[in-house]
Amino acid sequence: MTFFHPVELSAAVHISIYIIYNGEDLLRQKLLCTDQYCEISKDSYSLTIQLLNTTFNIPNAKYYVVIDDKFLRYKNESEPIPGIRPRKWVIRTEGL
Helix, strand or coil, rough: CCCCEEEEEEECCCEEEEEEEECCEEEEEECCCCCCCECCCCCEEEEECCCCCCCCCCCCCCCEECCCCEEEEECCCCECCCCCCCCCCCEEEECC
16 A cells, blocks of 8 residues: 555554455455554555465455554654545456
């Protein structure tokens, strides 16, 4: 994730990735966003999240990401950044 303003981790929150399969939301991966899985770039403008190789491995599928509130804050303002609600950030995989 890349941001317009510098950010920093503010709380260890959960990040969940679901697949929408036959109209159901199935959990593919859930992790606690700590230094082990989430890394802020040296310039503080991007967040990298370490995921399993199998999280997005189904072709022609729709996934979505859920992130709890206050996972980041703007570095210079200490303003918390809201999370991402279910089905708001949808990711589609291509066929093989």
